[in-house]
Amino acid sequence: MIRASLRGLASGNSPIRSTEGTGGAYFMQDSLGQKYISVFKPIDEEPNAINNPQGLSVSLDGEGLKRGTRVGEGAVREVAAYLLDHPKCGPDIYLSGEVMEFAGVPPTVMVGCLNKGFNHPDGFEGTFENLKAGSLRMFMKNMGEL
Structure with missing residues (x-):
């Protein structure tokens, strides 16, 4: 997933x-730009974060949209959900042969990504200061809009 996302970026997608x-x-594309590989969610663009592209106000006390959540912890929670959903010992297999996959959270990791396509309100210079940290989750097809 990470390599395929990188190849997509390197191909200019x-x-x-x-x-x-x-x-x-952000939907990350494959090297041909024909399908989505993953979804990247930068920490600094979360709801009420400083670079939120949806125009939400910045949280003054650090609390997120939902009571009890903190701005900037969404990516960490997504990675934690994946880790908790996929124990090291692997999925449980019942005597019937049925596999217990818990909630089926797609593979999710914490990454850093540098690209001018992300929200950079102060401009993009391609320097370390423009590096975005966030969660990268495998794209899963759904019955929604995409």
Whole structure:
């Protein structure tokens, strides 16, 4: 997933920002630009974060949209959900042969990504200061808009 996303960027296929949601979420394309590989969600573009592209106000006390959540912890929670959903020992297999996959959270990792296609309100210079940290989750087809 990571290598395929990198190949897509290296081939000039910019991230495509989702029009849905309350934060910045970007579809990462394959090297041919024909399918989505993953979804990148930068920490600094989460709801109420400083670079939120949806126009939400910055949280003054650090609390997120939902009571009890903190701005900037969404990516960490997504990675934690994946880790908790996929124990090291592997999925449980019942005597019937049925596999217990818990909630089926797609592979999710924490990454850093540098690309002018993300939300950079102060401009993009291709320097370390423009590096975005966030969660990268395998793209899963759904019955929604995409």
